[in-house]
Amino acid sequence: MKTFIPAGGKFKKEMRPRSFKDLLSAEESLFRSPEVFDPDYVPEEYLHREAQMRSIAHCIKPALRGERPLNALIHGPPATGKTTAMRKLFQELEDTPGAARIARVHINCQITSTKFGIFSLIHRAVVGHLPPETGVPFSKVYEATFRKLRRENRILLVVLDDMDNLLRERHANEVLYDILRAHEVFPGAKTAIFSIVSGTEFLYKLADRVRSMFRPQEIYFPPYSAGEMYDILKRRAELGFFPGVIDDELVEKVASYAYEHGDLRLGIELLKASALIAESHASRRIEEEHVEEAYSKSRAATLRSLVEPLSKEEKQLLKLLCEVEEGITSGRLYEHFSGRTGLSYTKFYRLLKKLEELRLVDTKVVSAAGRGRSRRIFLRPQREELLKVLP
Ligand SMILES: Nc1ncnc2c1ncn2[C@@H]1O[C@H](COP(=O)(O)OP(=O)(O)OP(=O)(O)O)[C@@H](O)[C@H]1O
Numbered sequence: 001m002k003t004f005i006p007a008g009g010k011f012k013k014e015m016r017p018r019s020f021k022d023l024l025s026a027e028e029s030l031f032r033s034p035e036v037f038d039p040d041y042v043p044e045e046y047l048h049r050e051a052q053m054r055s056i057a058h059c060i061k062p063a064l065r066g067e068r069p070l071n072a073l074i075h076g077p078p079a080t081g082k083t084t085a086m087r088k089l090f091q092e093l094e095d096t097p098g099a100a101r102i103a104r105v106h107i108n109c110q111i112t113s114t115k116f117g118i119f120s121l122i123h124r125a126v127v128g129h130l131p132p133e134t135g136v137p138f139s140k141v142y143e144a145t146f147r148k149l150r151r152e153n154r155i156l157l158v159v160l161d162d163m164d165n166l167l168r169e170r171h172a173n174e175v176l177y178d179i180l181r182a183h184e185v186f187p188g189a190k191t192a193i194f195s196i197v198s199g200t201e202f203l204y205k206l207a208d209r210v211r212s213m214f215r216p217q218e219i220y221f222p223p224y225s226a227g228e229m230y231d232i233l234k235r236r237a238e239l240g241f242f243p244g245v246i247d248d249e250l251v252e253k254v255a256s257y258a259y260e261h262g263d264l265r266l267g268i269e270l271l272k273a274s275a276l277i278a279e280s281h282a283s284r285r286i287e288e289e290h291v292e293e294a295y296s297k298s299r300a301a302t303l304r305s306l307v308e309p310l311s312k313e314e315k316q317l318l319k320l321l322c323e324v325e326e327g328i329t330s331g332r333l334y335e336h337f338s339g340r341t342g343l344s345y346t347k348f349y350r351l352l353k354k355l356e357e358l359r360l361v362d363t364k365v366v367s368a369a370g371r372g373r374s375r376r377i378f379l380r381p382q383r384e385e386l387l388k389v390l391p
C-alpha cells in the first residue's frame with residue numbers, strides 16, 4: 001500500500017492530502033467538553049425535576065435519622081431523567097451528614113440480571129468487596145451481607161434500575177422478597193428498594209406476598225415538554241461546545257425533533273452528531289444542513305434496527321404499504337397482500353398488529369357514509385425513508 005503522503009514531498013503544501021493527524025487535530029474541534037454528550041454523563045444542573053427530587057428526598061430522609069427509608073417506584077417513559085435522578089441523589093449523599101450509615105448501591109438490571117449477581121453487588125456495598133464468583137452458596141453471601149449490616153447498624157438502600165428486565169428474567173419476586181424480608185431473618189435489619197421501571201403495571205405483575213411487603217411511594221417522571229427539552233439541550237450545548245458553535249434556532253430545531261419522538265436522548269445525540277458532521281466539513285459552526293444530515297442518519301439507523309429483525313412476511317407487508325395509497329382500508333390491503341403471498345386473513349392481521357406494536361403503522365377506524373365502519377392503515381415513517389432500509 002502506498003503511504004498517504006509521499007516521502008519526497010511531491011505535493012505542494014496546499015495540495016498535500018491532510019494526514020490523519022491533521023484531520024484529528026484538537027484545534028479543529030468544536031467541542032469544549034465532549035464528555036457532556038456521553039450517555040453516562042451526570043449533568044451538573046438537573047432541570048425541571050424539582051417535584052420528583054423532593055419526593056425522592058422524602059423517601060430517603062428517614063434513613064438519615066437511622067430509620068428505614070420508604071420504598072419507591074420510580075416510573076416514566078424513556079429518557080425522562082429517572083436514572084439521572086438516582087445518580088444525582090447518590091452524589092449528593094456523598095457529603096450529607098448522616099449518609100455514611102446508608103449502605104447504597106445502584107444496580108443496572110440490564111447488565112446484572114441474576115439473583116446471585118445482584119446480591120454480589122449488595123455484598124460489595126455492605127462488606128466492601130465482591131464475594132468469590134464460584135464455590136460460595138447464595139445463603140452465605142446473604143448472611144455475610146446482613147450480619148455485617150446489622151452489626152454496623154447501617155441501613156441498606158438498593159436501587160434496581162430498569163427492573164422490568166428482572167421481571168422478564170423472572171427474578172423480580174425473589175430479589176425483592178429477599179431484600180425486604182431481611183429483617184425477619186436478621187431482626188433489626190433495615191432495607192429499602194427504589195425500583196426504576198417504565199410503568200406502574202410492574203406492580204401488578206409481582207406476586208401478592210411481595211407486593212404487600214413492597215408498598216412503594218410512586219414517583220412519576222412525565223415526558224418533557226418541548227420548552228423543557230430546549231432548556232436542557234441549550235444548557236448541554238453551552239457546556240459541550242465552544243461559544244458561538246450553535247445558534248439558539250438550531251437548538252430549537254434539535255429540541256423539536258427530540259420532542260416529536262418523545263426522546264430527549266435523541267436530542268443529545270443529534271447535538272453531538274451535528275457537531276461531528278460540521279467538523280468533517282471543516283466548518284467552525286454547526287449549520288442547519290449539519291443538523292438535517294445528523295437527523296436523517298439517525299432516523300435511518302433507528303428504522304434499520306426496527307426493520308432488520310422483521311420476518312420475511314412482515315417486510316413484504318411493509319413494502320406493500322409503501323406502494324399502495326395512504327389510508328388504504330385493511331380489506332383492500334389484504335386483497336393486495338393475499339394476491340402476492342397467498343397468506344390467510346388471520347396471518348395478515350397478526351402481521352399488521354406486529355407492525356402497529358412497533359409503531360411502524362397506525363390504524364384508524366373510520367365510518368364512511370352508508371358503508372359502515374372500516375379500518376384504515378397509515379404508515380408512520382416516510383415511504384422514502386422506509387424503502388431505503390427495506391430489502
Ligand atoms: N432534567 C434533566 N436535566 C438535564 N439532563 C437530563 C435531564 N433529564 C434527562 N437528562 C439527560 O437525558 C438523558 C437520559 O436521561 P436518563 O438516562 O436519566 O433517563 P431515564 O429516564 O433513566 O431513561 P430510561 O428509561 O431509558 O432508562 C441523559 O443523558 C441525561 O443526562
Ligand SMILES: [Mg+2]
Pocket residue numbers: 082083084161162
Ligand atoms: Mg434509565
